[in-house]
Amino acid sequence: MNIIRINNLQKVYGQGLTATYALKGITLDIQQGEFVAIMGRSGSGKSTLLHLLGLLDLPTAGEIFIEDRNVLKLSGEESAAFRLKELGYVFQEYSLIAELTILENVYLPALCLHKDKQYRNRAIELLEIVGLQDRMNHYPNEVSGGEQQRASIARSLVNQPKILFADEPTANLDGASAEVVLELFRKLNQDLKQTIVMVTHEPEDKKYVDRVVWLKDGLIENLA
Amino acid sequence: MGNLKLSFFLAYKSIIKGNRWTLSMIILVMSLSFANLILIPSLLSGVTEAINGQQIDTVYANIVISPNPDKTYLNHVSQIENKLSQQSGVIGVAAHLNSGAFFEYNWLQKTSPQDKSQTGNWNVIGIDPEQEIQVTTLHSSLIAGSYLETGDRDKIVLGIEIAGGEDASTLSSLTLGGAKVGDRVRLTFSNSVQREYTLKGIFKARSLSANTLAFISRNEMASVLNTVTEVSVFADRASQLLVRTEKGVDETQLISDIKNLGIDGQVRSWRDYGETMGGVVSSFDIMGSLIGSIGLLVAAIVMFIVIYINVVHKKRQIGILRAIGINRSVIYGSYLIQSFLFAILGIVIGGLFFGYGLMPYFKSYPIDLSIGLVSLVIDPVNVRNSIGGILVAAVLAGIIPVVNIVRQSIIKAIWGN
Numbered sequence: 001m002n003i004i005r006i007n008n009l010q011k012v013y014g015q016g017l018t019a020t021y022a023l024k025g026i027t028l029d030i031q032q033g034e035f036v037a038i039m040g041r042s043g044s045g046k047s048t049l050l051h052l053l054g055l056l057d058l059p060t061a062g063e064i065f066i067e068d069r070n071v072l073k074l075s076g077e078e079s080a081a082f083r084l085k086e087l088g089y090v091f092q093e094y095s096l097i098a099e100l101t102i103l104e105n106v107y108l109p110a111l112c113l114h115k116d117k118q119y120r121n122r123a124i125e126l127l128e129i130v131g132l133q134d135r136m137n138h139y140p141n142e143v144s145g146g147e148q149q150r151a152s153i154a155r156s157l158v159n160q161p162k163i164l165f166a167d168e169p170t171a172n173l174d175g176a177s178a179e180v181v182l183e184l185f186r187k188l189n190q191d192l193k194q195t196i197v198m199v200t201h202e203p204e205d206k207k208y209v210d211r212v213v214w215l216k217d218g219l220i221e222n223l224a
Numbered sequence: 225m226g227n228l229k230l231s232f233f234l235a236y237k238s239i240i241k242g243n244r245w246t247l248s249m250i251i252l253v254m255s256l257s258f259a260n261l262i263l264i265p266s267l268l269s270g271v272t273e274a275i276n277g278q279q280i281d282t283v284y285a286n287i288v289i290s291p292n293p294d295k296t297y298l299n300h301v302s303q304i305e306n307k308l309s310q311q312s313g314v315i316g317v318a319a320h321l322n323s324g325a326f327f328e329y330n331w332l333q334k335t336s337p338q339d340k341s342q343t344g345n346w347n348v349i350g351i352d353p354e355q356e357i358q359v360t361t362l363h364s365s366l367i368a369g370s371y372l373e374t375g376d377r378d379k380i381v382l383g384i385e386i387a388g389g390e391d392a393s394t395l396s397s398l399t400l401g402g403a404k405v406g407d408r409v410r411l412t413f414s415n416s417v418q419r420e421y422t423l424k425g426i427f428k429a430r431s432l433s434a435n436t437l438a439f440i441s442r443n444e445m446a447s448v449l450n451t452v453t454e455v456s457v458f459a460d461r462a463s464q465l466l467v468r469t470e471k472g473v474d475e476t477q478l479i480s481d482i483k484n485l486g487i488d489g490q491v492r493s494w495r496d497y498g499e500t501m502g503g504v505v506s507s508f509d510i511m512g513s514l515i516g517s518i519g520l521l522v523a524a525i526v527m528f529i530v531i532y533i534n535v536v537h538k539k540r541q542i543g544i545l546r547a548i549g550i551n552r553s554v555i556y557g558s559y560l561i562q563s564f565l566f567a568i569l570g571i572v573i574g575g576l577f578f579g580y581g582l583m584p585y586f587k588s589y590p591i592d593l594s595i596g597l598v599s600l601v602i603d604p605v606n607v608r609n610s611i612g613g614i615l616v617a618a619v620l621a622g623i624i625p626v627v628n629i630v631r632q633s634i635i636k637a638i639w640g641n
Contacts, residue, residue: 056547056634077551084549091638095544097234099241109548111230139241155548 002065003162003195004030004053009062011048011218022048023059024218032162033193035185035208037200040215046199047167049215053197054087054165055079067162084109088156090166094148096140096155102147103127103136106154113159126154130184146177153184157194164188166198170205182208230550231557238538238562246534253530254570254618257523259578261610264519266600268512270586274596275508276495281361282434284494285318285466287479291489297321297461298489304465307485313473316358319462321350321445325411327386327438329400342401346386348411348438349463350445359468362427362434367391369405369425377444380409380421383435384428391428392435417448430596465489516606524617531563531618535625542629543637552630556623563622567615 011023022045030036038046051057053064055071064071066086074082089095096105103123110119127133130150135143143151149169156164166185170178186208188194198209206212214221239247280286289308291298298304301319308317329342353372357363363371372381384392388399396402403409405423412418421440429435446458469478475493482491535542545555583600590597629637 051635054547056638080546080549080551082549083547087549089547091544091547095547095638097237097541097544099237104237109550111233112227112550112554 001032002029003032003034003067004028004197005063005065005068006053007063007065009049009052009064010060011045011052011057012060021218023052023062025062026215026218026220028213028220030195030197032195033189035189035196035198035210037198037205037209037212038215039200039203039206039212040221042201044215045218046201046215050165050167050197050199053163054089055083056089084112085159086162088159088161088164090149090152090156090164090169092168092171094140094145094172095152096148098140101137101139102132102143102151105140105151106136106158109155110158119158123154123158126157127151129188130154131180144177146173146180149173149177149181150184153181153188157188163195163197166196168199168201170200170202178202227551227554228557230554231561234545234554234558235561235565238558239565246537250527250530250534250566251569251573253526254566254614255574255577257519257526258571258574258610258614259582261516261519261523261613262574262578262602262607263582263600265512265516265606266602267598268508268515269601269603269606270590270598271593271595272508272512273601274593274598278429278431278434278596279498280494282365282429282431283360283437284498285316285359286469286473286475286494287467287482287491288494288497289465289467289482289487289489289491290463290497293490295488297458297463298465298487299461301460301462301465304485304487304489307487308465308467308482311478311481311485313470313478314467315470316355316468318351318355318359318466318468319442320464320466321442321449321458321461322463323348323350323445323449324414325438327400328410328412329403329407331410341397342403344386344398344400346436346438348380348413348440348445350442350448351439352442356439359466362429362437362439365427365429365434366425367428369423371425372439372441374441375443376424376441377447378419378421379424379440380411381425381427381439382409382423383437384426385432385435386438387423387426393432413448415449419448430594512606516609520610520613520617523614524621527567527614527617528621528624531566531621532625535559535622535629539629539637540639542626543632543634543639546630546634547638555630556626559622559626560619563618564615566622567618570618571611571614 006026006028009023009026013020013022026049038049040046052059058072071079071082096102097108100108106126107119107123110122124133124136127136130153132147132150132154135147140148170181173181182205185196185198189196289298289304305317305319308314324345325348327344327346351372353374353376367384372379382403385394386400387403388394388396389402392399400409403423405426407423408420409423410418410420427435443459449458450456467482469475479491479493542555546552586599590599
């Protein structure tokens with residue numbers, strides 16, 4: 001079953017002579033429970049595609065369906081609510097809120113949705129899954145980059161999203177930390193059937209994913 | 225958790241775990257802005273009060289009773305004085321019997337009647353010295369000689385701007401040119417009566433208008449004026465009655481009470497009577513409002529810059545909050561609460577600094593200006609406006625940059641573009 005359907009997605013930055021075509025018409029389906037890597041050279045449009053899929057930006061043309069819902073027709077507030085409930089994000093750079101503890105960072109998105117205190121237990125469970133149960137009361141500047149990224153992953157999962165988006169999540173990590181993060185993604189995908197769409201430029205990351213979508217100059221080069 | 229609670233949670237964490245230095249700077253700016261907002265108008269209020277104080281102490285007292293427009297004098301003054309003295313809140317009553325006069329000094333040395341040097345026209349006030357001491361303070365501003373006493377008939381006391389000399393600020397040609405205690409002065413009153421007086425004392429008050437007054441005894445003035453009308457009538461007449469009140473007395477109420485006594489005259493506050501000085505005071509009030517408004521604008525701009533820099537530093541964080549689906553209203557609420565709290569802390573700390581630092585300092589060391597000793601006088605309306613102004617400025621300074629950032633694309637905010 002397709003969880004994401006993209007139809008002729010285009011993104012143009014600027015206008016007229018200065019227009020830059022980041023995406024020139026992408027059509028793509030992603031299955032529920034699939035772990036997909038979007039790869040390509042710098043400037044190929046992979047991050048742009050992820051931002052559009054994650055409703056962080058709007059395309060110039062085209063359609064995006066998530067579970068058969070045309071998400072580009074959502075208003076600003078509806079889009080925010082959709083991101084909160086249905087989508088999870090792991091960013092390239094450490095994206096935790098500096099003033100919150102690791103635990104508070106993880107349960108922050110759940111605070112908006114849940115009136116009971118279950119969000120706290122859920123956050124602790126997730127921190128156990130990512131191996132940070134001992135660091136939950138630390139602040140982001142008190143843990144390593146790899147640990148921050150694992151906390152980001154836990155945060156992205158706290159509302160049990162349908163899709164997890166990761167934008168080069170290992171770009172700023174050393175090899176060992178990157179391996180831990182990627183293993184974690186694979187485990188989430190295999191054990192929890194979590195749909196994951198990850199942008200990466202590391203060829204060796206291919207071994208963790210079900211499918212690679214190669215982008216070149218704003219177009220899909222081939223499906224591997 | 226509701227949006228408001230989440231806003232409070234984010235604001236609380238931001239303040240508790242935020243940069244202490246930034247937080248301290250913001251609160252310091254807020255505190256100083258608030259203290260400054262109160263300080264300048266309070267200083268001007270202090271100047272106004274000093275001017276008022278001088279006018280009350282030296283020229284008008286608190287309440288002035290003058291004849292109705294169709295009359296020149298108040299009659300049956302002793303009866304009125306008795307009634308006034310029984311009024312609660314009245315410290316003293318002084319009757320003034322006034323006349324204009326042409327003053328001459330060293331007239332015997334002049335060779336020509338056309339020589340007008342060391343002469344001038346001034347007002348002479350006939351006073352009962354014992355009464356006057358209870359109502360005005362000029363007797364304590366003597367720089368030479370002594371004050372009038374009951375029974376003095378050929379004695380005169382002059383303000384420094386009439387006597388002239390080194391201590392006068394008026395041009396020498398517009399004074400008597402340096403009359404000294406013991407010298408003789410000749411006065412030709414407006415009814416052509418001419419008399420000579422010995423200069424008994426010279427006073428120099430902080431009020432320029434007081435320093436152009438001359439005093440003789442009321443009995444003497446009555447005798448001057450009596451020469452052209454029925455004998456002894458002027459003994460019970462007055463040009464004005466000055467009423468000195470206790471501190472803190474409700475003057476409006478007292479004026480109303482005095483009016484109810486059925487006095488045949490006009491009862492007014494010194495402010496209404498001395499309209500010229502009222503104008504000066506009004507000008508100070510306008511100046512205070514103007515400076516206060518500019519101060520508020522400057523404070524608002526400073527706060528805006530400080531809070532704006534703080535918010536812009538959190539641009540990426542705002543982008544991340546939006547990316548993970550946190551509602552805009554939560555983000556607005558969080559920064560609004562922070563700005564509001566900064567303003568409250570600024571008002572409290574600034575207020576404490578003002579109340580327990582600046583106020584006692586100025587009370588102990590008032591500024592010595594020519595118009596008097598100036599200390600700070602708090603105007604509750606100004607304080608209320610300043611509090612309101614600081615709160616509004618802080619809220620705008622907090623919310624405008626956040627609205628700008630939230631209106632940007634999430635990607636731009638996250639990447640800090």
